[in-house]
Amino acid sequence: MQALRNIILSSLLLLLAACQSNDRLAAILNAAGENRAELTKVLNRYRGNPADSLKYRAACFLIENMPSYHYYTGKLLDDYAALYQALSQSFTPPAEIADSIRQIYGEFSYSQLTRHQDLLTVDSAYLVNNIEWAFKVWQEQPWGKNVTFDNFCEYILPYRVGDETLAYWREELYHKYQPVIDSIARTTDCSDPLVAAKAISEYLALENRIFFTLQIPSMPHAGARTTTTWKSGTCRELADCLLYVSRALGIPCGLDRMELVGNWNAGHFWNFFLDSHGNSRMVEFPNVRLRLPETFVEPKCKIHRITFSLNRELQQQIDALSTSVPPVFRNPHYRDVTPIYAGRLGYDLSIPSHYLYPGALKEKIVYLCLSNRQDWTPIAWTKVEKSGICFRDVEGSAVFRVAAYADGKLQFLSNPIVVQATPDSLPTTTLLACNGEKEEQVLFYKSTVMTDSISLKMLGGVFEGSNQSDFSLRDTLYQITEVPHRLFTQVDLSSEKKYRYVRYRGADSCYCNISEVAFYDGPDSIPLRGKIIGTPGSRDGKHEYTQVFDGDPYTSFDYKLPSGGWSGLDLGRPTAIRRLVYTPRNHDNHIRKGDRYELFYFDKNWVSVGGQIAGSDSLVYRDVPKGTLYYLRNWTRGTDERIFVYGDGRQRVW
DSSP, X not given: OHHHHHHHHHHHHHHHHHHHHHHHHHHHHHHTGGXXXXXXXXXXXXXXXXXXXXXXXXXXXXXXXXXXXXXXXXHHHHHHTHHHHHHHHOOSOHHHHHHHHHHHHOSOOGGGSEXXXXXXHOOHHXXXXXXXXXXXXXXXXXXXXXXXXXXXXXXXXXXXXXXXXXXXXXXXXXXXXXXXXXXXXXXXXXXXXXXXXXXXXXXXXXXSOOEEOSOOOSOOOOOHHHHHHHOEESHHHHHHHHHHHHHHTXXXXXXXXXXXXXXXXXXXXXXXXXXXXXXXXXXXXXXXXXXXXXXXXXXXXXXXXXXXXXXXXXHHHHHHTOSOOOGGGSSOOEEEOHHHHHGGGEEEEEEOGGGBOTTGXXXXXXXXXXXXXXXXXXXXXXXXXXXXXXXXXXXXXEEEEEEEEETTEEEEOBOOEEEEEETTEEEEEEEOOOOSOEXXXXXXXXXXXXXXXXXXXXXXXXXXXXXXXXXXXXXXXXXXOSXXXXXXXXXXXXXXXXXXXXXXXXXXXXXXXXXXXXXXSSTTOOOOOOEEEEOOOBSSSSOOGGGGGSXXXXXXXXXXXXXXXXXXXXXXXXXXXXXXXXXXOOOSOBOOXXXXXXXXXXXSSEEEEEEEEOSSSOEEEEEEESSSOEXXXXXXXXXXXXXXXXXXXXXXXX
């Protein structure tokens, strides 16, 4: 009897869902206006034929989710397509290429483009072509039987990625890349789409030059032909490239994103593939290693999976709140997949009521925000309950603020909150606020996020002296045991022994990463000079051992092999080495002599401590309010700046 009731209940739910879908489809067709006839042609083509029942459902899926989508056209968009080709083919620095494009065509502006709604413009021939080719590859590829219809609809069928100009792309990419994976059909594991995913990822990575840069203005998605031809741009363009090719071959592939990385001023896109069981593997193209999501170690905070379909459950929740929401949460074509990536590192973040400004708990909905330089970006939302505020499924240590949204902008409800998360305990939270005390701060950088990993490579590096040119007999002058935190680290030496040959030898597996070395024979002397010697060869042919002694702290050595690299001097005669100074590889985010800086502290808003011209590789600020959040701005150059806290005489960048 219970089984019968379950069957009846399931049937009723399916019937209800079908009725809702039919009502939704009818409403959307009515909204299509004159284009209704084109969409109806597609439905009529597949309606009523049992053999085409899945194609009819696929057509319904595309049309029902079409209202949110649009694209742009315009001469400026066509002109700016030259940027991707130039980045791919030229060895000019990307900032110079971007400047040249701006000088020729003017600043990129959406106001110069024409916006088109898919629902009002997509014709029947385009949709039918897309459906037919999507079904062809789904049904012909040996792994297709292990891709469910739902996953097919989301991760193979869609005719677009985002807001790119519509174009026919499936057939061209199929004929170009199908030969790459033809041999997979003859393998024993051909039923797993990950085998094909790995093969096509590796091929695309080696096919021609790939160029990653952040020097892309805010623009629509570039489209299939541009991304697959030039393979240049940000992580979004590179992820789009892999997605188009994969879907053209029937490999279930999608995009995951962070609206903002937990410790950086930018979002991030990457691809995921589904295996034969529907489980995810991530890949950050052009790195082609397919990984389990939980091995992704960035402070993720929130990760959303982009879906072609509208998340109607989430949309209903938002609509029911009867309040305005930030643009990123309108028309939610995504679902939260943070738990997939977080694993046991995930947590629910409860915000203590005493951390909030008065009246905060009267809000209906609040947002969790991350820092984007001196602004804040919402990455998650939750309803305010009587018990307080709790954001579900968060990951990573970061600095957050809580905000509401009204009148088109964020209304902040808290000071910054540091969250420290560890695998084996509940996260700890600390409210950052001026405590009435003041301190002196010595600052060495405006950001370390992009240089932390290469600075770590200096651990274990050693400075050596010898009187044999092959260093067969050598003495250790100094070994690096701490990660360098400033641009120029000085080491005083007490030995009076003299050496003709001196060098820096990188630690094993560190590619001898170093920017600059200077040896001195006295405390007030100039750097010793000699013939530069070392191990030739670098990973990109540009970062050679000779750059360690070129006097420029922004050039560096990146040896071609993980171990065995070194760079040194033949001084011509034995000389006592009484001091050395070294500089780690870096992204020019340390304090640069001669640049103008300004320090800010946070007290409900950013407040300036004052400006300085750097006289060395450090800045000293006195009478700085303690206990809060800080931001150091370089007004002379660059934008890679991050918030930080200060304690025990050191900066901690977030």
